[in-house]
Amino acid sequence: MRRLIGLVISGLAVSGLLTAQTLNIQVGNVTYQFPAAQAGAMPFESGSTLTVMNKTFTLSDISRMYVDETEVTDGTVAVAYNGSSANITVAGNIAQHLTIAQSGAHVSIAQSNDLAEEITYTLSGSSSDGGFYMSGSYKATVELSGLTLTNVSATYSGAAVHVQNSKRIKVKVVTGTTNTLVDATSGSQKGCLYIKGHAEFAQYGTLNITGNVKHGIKTGEYFTIKNANINILSAVGDGINCAQYFLMESGTITINNVGDDGIQCDIDDTTTGSTGQTTDHENEDSGNVYILGGTLSITVTAAAAKNIKADGEIIISGGKVNTKASGKGTWDTDDLETKSSACLSADGNIAISGGTLTLTASGSGGKGIKADGTFTLSDSAVVVITTTGGLYYNNGSTENTNYTGNTDRIDNSYYSSPKGVKAKGAITISGGKIFVTTSGRNGEGIESKSTVTINDGEIAVNSYDDAINSASDMTINGGLIYARATNNDGLDANGNCYIKGGLIYAIGASSPEVAIDANSEEQKKLYITGGTIVAIGGLESGSSISGGTCKQAGSWTGNIWHALYNGDDLVFVFKTPTKSSSGGGGGPGGGGGSSQKLVVYTSSTPTLKSGVTVGGTEIFDGIGYYPATASGGSSVTLSSYSSSGGGGGGPWGW
Numbered sequence: 001m002r003r004l005i006g007l008v009i010s011g012l013a014v015s016g017l018l019t020a021q022t023l024n025i026q027v028g029n030v031t032y033q034f035p036a037a038q039a040g041a042m043p044f045e046s047g048s049t050l051t052v053m054n055k056t057f058t059l060s061d062i063s064r065m066y067v068d069e070t071e072v073t074d075g076t077v078a079v080a081y082n083g084s085s086a087n088i089t090v091a092g093n094i095a096q097h098l099t100i101a102q103s104g105a106h107v108s109i110a111q112s113n114d115l116a117e118e119i120t121y122t123l124s125g126s127s128s129d130g131g132f133y134m135s136g137s138y139k140a141t142v143e144l145s146g147l148t149l150t151n152v153s154a155t156y157s158g159a160a161v162h163v164q165n166s167k168r169i170k171v172k173v174v175t176g177t178t179n180t181l182v183d184a185t186s187g188s189q190k191g192c193l194y195i196k197g198h199a200e201f202a203q204y205g206t207l208n209i210t211g212n213v214k215h216g217i218k219t220g221e222y223f224t225i226k227n228a229n230i231n232i233l234s235a236v237g238d239g240i241n242c243a244q245y246f247l248m249e250s251g252t253i254t255i256n257n258v259g260d261d262g263i264q265c266d267i268d269d270t271t272t273g274s275t276g277q278t279t280d281h282e283n284e285d286s287g288n289v290y291i292l293g294g295t296l297s298i299t300v301t302a303a304a305a306k307n308i309k310a311d312g313e314i315i316i317s318g319g320k321v322n323t324k325a326s327g328k329g330t331w332d333t334d335d336l337e338t339k340s341s342a343c344l345s346a347d348g349n350i351a352i353s354g355g356t357l358t359l360t361a362s363g364s365g366g367k368g369i370k371a372d373g374t375f376t377l378s379d380s381a382v383v384v385i386t387t388t389g390g391l392y393y394n395n396g397s398t399e400n401t402n403y404t405g406n407t408d409r410i411d412n413s414y415y416s417s418p419k420g421v422k423a424k425g426a427i428t429i430s431g432g433k434i435f436v437t438t439s440g441r442n443g444e445g446i447e448s449k450s451t452v453t454i455n456d457g458e459i460a461v462n463s464y465d466d467a468i469n470s471a472s473d474m475t476i477n478g479g480l481i482y483a484r485a486t487n488n489d490g491l492d493a494n495g496n497c498y499i500k501g502g503l504i505y506a507i508g509a510s511s512p513e514v515a516i517d518a519n520s521e522e523q524k525k526l527y528i529t530g531g532t533i534v535a536i537g538g539l540e541s542g543s544s545i546s547g548g549t550c551k552q553a554g555s556w557t558g559n560i561w562h563a564l565y566n567g568d569d570l571v572f573v574f575k576t577p578t579k580s581s582s583g584g585g586g587g588p589g590g591g592g593g594s595s596q597k598l599v600v601y602t603s604s605t606p607t608l609k610s611g612v613t614v615g616g617t618e619i620f621d622g623i624g625y626y627p628a629t630a631s632g633g634s635s636v637t638l639s640s641y642s643s644s645g646g647g648g649g650g651p652w653g654w
Helices: 002-015 092-097
Strands: 022-027 030-035 049-052 055-058 064-068 076-082 085-091 098-103 105-111 119-127 130-135 140-150 161-164 168-173 178-182 191-195 198-202 206-211 215-219 223-226 229-235 240-243 245-248 252-255 263-266 270-272 278-280 288-291 295-300 306-310 314-325 330-332 337-339 342-346 350-361 367-371 375-377 382-387 392-394 419-423 427-438 444-448 452-463 468-470 474-476 480-485 491-493 497-499 503-507 526-528 532-536 549-553 561-566 569-575 598-602 606-610 613-619 624-631 634-636 638-640
Touching: 022 049, 030 092, 055 092, 076 105, 076 140, 085 092, 085 098, 085 105, 085 119, 092 098, 105 119, 119 130, 130 140, 140 161, 178 191, 191 206, 198 215, 206 215, 215 229, 240 245, 245 263, 263 288, 288 306, 295 306, 306 314, 314 342, 337 392, 342 350, 350 367, 350 427, 367 382, 382 419, 419 427, 427 444, 444 452, 452 468, 503 569, 532 561, 532 569, 549 606, 561 598, 561 613, 561 624, 598 606, 606 638
Parallel strands: 030 085, 076 119, 105 130, 119 140, 130 161, 140 168, 140 178, 161 191, 168 198, 178 206, 191 215, 198 223, 206 229, 215 240, 223 245, 229 252, 240 263, 245 288, 252 295, 263 306, 288 314, 295 314, 306 342, 314 350, 342 367, 350 375, 350 382, 367 419, 375 427, 382 427, 419 444, 427 452, 444 468, 452 474, 452 480, 468 491, 474 497, 480 503, 497 526, 503 532
Antiparallel strands: 022 030, 022 064, 049 055, 076 085, 098 105, 270 278, 330 337, 532 598, 549 598, 549 638, 561 569, 561 606, 569 624, 606 634, 613 624
16 A cells, blocks of 8 residues: 555656646545645655545555546535445545545535535435435535435434535535435434525426425525425425525425425524524514515415415515415314414515415315415515315314304304405505405405505405405505405495595395495494495495495396496496396395395496496406496486495395
């Protein structure tokens, strides 16, 4: 060995004058590569050690030394898996900073604390019994370049890839490659792919994940994705679980077959550094989910599971989000109340200003959007929500997934109603489009436990219970609004209801429900000062109407197109429900039988035609046209409307 070392070093010195040469020192399956231009002096001491670029080798450990013309990229480590083993190649400039251990295809690399440059680890090849573990205190890059890796042993971390490093870790899913990771079926690993620090996913490759113990991907701090394609094939826990924040700029994420939430983002109050110091994150951006672009497709089936769950806020400004939540509700033994599944759920605010969202909740008590803070919709966002689950009941000992009893007589912590949008804070809609359908019992379309303000946008709601409900005041300044309830009010304000503008088509259920309601029992009132209104079911008794003219139809025909004019100007074309009405009713609650008031309001003098031929721009999912054209038809007799009576009438349908 001593003679061989001398020959190799001499050869390196001579040939280095002619062309770029690399000294390769192989220890087991690890090859360290030292470029001649960097090698410098190589002390050979006592015939037992050799030091190259501050990396000291024990001669008895060296299995091979040779010189070739391999080009070496500084700061790189390559791990090529091959069945029951793996070959590791290390750039010489970082060799002194790494301690490498290997057992079969299980590779462990520890970075020293004095490392001051980023290392790129490239993982490739295949093993059905292997894993990768890396620890350190400096940021790093992990490249997944055609890697298929299954860890079957909890002894070696349990995770397929485990990065025990609390710094920024860039995960490059190399363009054009498919990578598949599967963790052990036992152990205490937090995820199939676990990164203690910040994880930044990039490039255009594909990553498939199976989490057999807990989460698919787990990061101790923030998670970002740009361009990569990530498929969570299955996970016992969450598909993706992170802290601080989740940020999606582009790429695709598909999550299926998970035992809990699709994406869960936790608030991280503090982190502990490598030297034991703690950092307070109270004022940092923590617990929030940001979606700027890309495509998210998530299906969850577990009880009370969420497709996207944020301990902070959810902010969506672009991309496509397609979610399905089919899990029933459950009883929370800590909070002593029912909890239900939801497509989007935030402990803080939810704001959607762009993108296309299709949210489907079919579980008992399931919700499309649930915000413990405020909900805002604006700009170019398009949101389609469908809930089909029944009313969920559970008092801690008895469960009913399709409860039909009287909810007025039970504690509201015992049941969860299906909702399209539910916010504990204020709801503000200033643009965008939102279409909501709720068919389950007690299912409200859009509900705020505070105020509702609509300034612009297009809203179409078909609901079992109230279509749009506010616990306090409701204010409509503009927008296109269709609100139909089969068992309650179209618009229901439990404070004052102010209509100052916009186009409103509201349909309420039978007496005593109305199309547009305010809390007159508490001396609140419906105030109409502007806008264009069609209200089938009438208005709240005692309404204040000014700034225009309100009329009601003596009779109207169901399931045909009607054209509403403001003077001579066509302002709206709409289709009536399938059942006709013979009159407007009278007195509180309106008349009996199948009568149902049709009330119209415009800024000047309204007139109405029925049986028209229509055209223009379709709105409200085909129930209206605006702007519109109309021809033909016959005039509908209108008379003065008095708000002293309610809406009234018997049941009707489409």
